[in-house]
Amino acid sequence: MTAHRSSAAAVIAAAGLLLAAVTAGRANGNEAPATAADPVPALLNSPPDVARGRALFVGTCGAYCHHMTPGPGDAPYLFDCDWLHGGSDAEIFHTISAGVPNTRMVAFGGALPDQDIWRLVAYVRSASTCVK
Numbered sequence: 092m093t094a095h096r097s098s099a100a101a102v103i104a105a106a107g108l109l110l111a112a113v114t115a116g117r118a119n120g121n122e123a124p125a126t127a128a129d130p131v132p133a134l135l136n137s138p139p140d141v142a143r144g145r146a147l148f149v150g151t152c153g154a155y156c157h158h159m160t161p162g163p164g165d166a167p168y169l170f171d172c173d174w175l176h177g178g179s180d181a182e183i184f185h186t187i188s189a190g191v192p193n194t195r196m197v198a199f200g201g202a203l204p205d206q207d208i209w210r211l212v213a214y215v216r217s218a219s220t221c222v223k
Contacts, residue, residue, distance in 0.1 A: 130206075131180040134213035144214025147207055156195055166195060172221040183212045 134140040153159050156166035167175060176186045187208050188200035199208060 129180045130209050131213045131216060134210060135217055140210050141214055141217050143207065144210035147203070147211050148214050152211070169215050170219050172219070180212050180216070183215065184208055187211055
């Protein structure tokens with residue numbers, strides 16, 4: 092019984108430390124990038140950043156799932172105005188970063204730097220048929 096209480100106390104202490112670390116990180120400005128100021132407007136004004144976003148899209152997204160032209164496919168066409176998981180820049184960033192459970196959309200957060208994910212968002216915006 093004493094060993095069980097010791098284990099339970101250790102788990103509770105570890106959970107408390109984890110909560111404190113997460114809370115401290117937020118207090119120090121280490122929030123998720125999607126909640127920070129939106130960098131997409133500035134990226135849209137930078138041809139090299141939009142070109143990098145396009146290259147990433149062609150090589151990572153368009154090469155496997157998403158098409159560059161409208162038509163039938165197993166993944167949504169991303170250059171229209173129909174967004175399944177939210178169409179704000181932050182929501183698109185989150186979808187790319189975290190993926191979509193129970194779909195082919197894998198999480199790219201950690202595999203791609205946040206700045207490149209923002210460049211992908213900027214490229215999709217720049218090539219969108221939505222009113223700009």
